[in-house]
Amino acid sequence: DGGITQSPKYLFRKEGQNVTLSCEQNLNHDAMYWYRQDPGQGLRLIYYSQIVNDFQKGDIAEGYSVSREKKESFPLTVTSAQKNPTAFYLCASSPLQGLQETQYFGPGTRLLVL
Amino acid sequence: EDKVVQSPLSLVVHEGDTVTLNCSYEVTNFRSLLWYKQEKKAPTFLFMLTSSGIEKKSGRLSSILDKKELFSILNITATQTGDSAVYLCAVEDGGGSNYKLTFGKGTLLTVNP
Numbered sequence: 001d002g003g004i005t006q007s008p009k010y011l012f013r014k015e016g017q018n019v020t021l022s023c024e025q026n027l028n029h030d031a032m033y034w035y036r037q038d039p040g041q042g043l044r045l046i047y048y049s050q051i052v053n054d055f056q057k058g059d060i061a062e063g064y065s066v067s068r069e070k071k072e073s074f075p076l077t078v079t080s081a082q083k084n085p086t087a088f089y090l091c092a093s094s095p096l097q098g099l100q101e102t103q104y105f106g107p108g109t110r111l112l113v114l
Numbered sequence: 115e116d117k118v119v120q121s122p123l124s125l126v127v128h129e130g131d132t133v134t135l136n137c138s139y140e141v142t143n144f145r146s147l148l149w150y151k152q153e154k155k156a157p158t159f160l161f162m163l164t165s166s167g168i169e170k171k172s173g174r175l176s177s178i179l180d181k182k183e184l185f186s187i188l189n190i191t192a193t194q195t196g197d198s199a200v201y202l203c204a205v206e207d208g209g210g211s212n213y214k215l216t217f218g219k220g221t222l223l224t225v226n227p
Contacts, residue, residue, distance in 0.1 A: 033214070042118070042202055042217035043157075058214065090156060102148060103215060105156035 003027065004106035006091050011111045013078065013085060021076045021109045023091030032074035033092040033103060036060060043090060049074055078111065086113050116141045120203050120218035128226050131193050135221045137203030138185040145208035147179055147186050148215065152200045160188070160201075193225045 004025040013019045023032065031050045035043040045058030049068040063082025068074055074093075078085045088110050092103040117140040127133055139147065146164045150157035161170045163179035163186060170177050174193075179186045190197055200220040207214060 035217075040123075040219065042120075042219040043204075043215075044217070045214055048214055059216075102159045102162055104159070107155050 004091060004093055004104055006106035006109050008109060011109055013111060013113050016080045018077055018079050019111070021078070021089055023074045023076065023106055024072055025093045026072060027093060027104065029093035029095050031094045032068070034066065034076045035090045035092065037088045037090060046076065085111055087111060116205065116207050116216040118203055118205050118216050118218035120221050122221060123219065124222040126224045126226065127193055129194055132189065132191045133193060133223060135188040135201050136185060137218055139205045140184065141205045141207045141216065143208045144181065145206040148204045148206065149177055149188050150202040150204065152202055157202055195225050195227055198223060198225045
């Protein structure tokens with residue numbers, strides 16, 4: 001099946017620990033995005049990438065890092081510098097940069113701090 | 115800085131009612147406005163609007179964009195309990211060579227039987 005997968009569904013982080021959220025797509029989309037959603041808030045953009053080996057900071061990039069070594073994969077690392085990481089994280093992809101295409105979302109990962 | 119404001123933030127109606135959700139925006143280089151429905155997990159796409167005054171319809175849902183006044187509305191007629199969700203509005207900024215979406219906070223719609 002074509003689509004975007006995120007894993008794990010739930011993730012628990014201890015204080016001072018880095019954790020990595022996985023996002024994989026087999027839609028052959030060029031662009032991929034990471035969003036964070038807090039209760040009562042809309043989605044806020046963390047990082048995005050429109051081509052392999054290149055990515056840009058979104059609105060709330062501090063405390064996060066990403067890589068885009070392969071077109072299909074865009075993992076997000078939540079570092080210990082992110083002081084309030086508890087949130088719902090959504091990955092998305094879209095077909096082509098610069099064209100008016102919608103973004104397709106993965107099922108999300110809920111991160112909880114112990 | 116791009117800005118998207120949705121209103122109301124929450125709304126409770128009875129089945130059969132008609133609702134109108136609002137989205138106003140400020141963006142440097144507007145390309146499109148999108149509406150999503152979010153139930154428990156990932157948002158699902160509803161509409162993409164790029165031109166003023168052209169209504170898009172899908173069943174009981176419809177949406178229209180006013181690029182002069184910088185807003186969009188999403189209408190749902192004859193609401194059903196299955197319409198209960200958060201409705202998200204997002205605006206695509208096409209400035210430079212990078213394209214990204216800015217989301218509003220969403221409108222939580224609750225449809226009671």
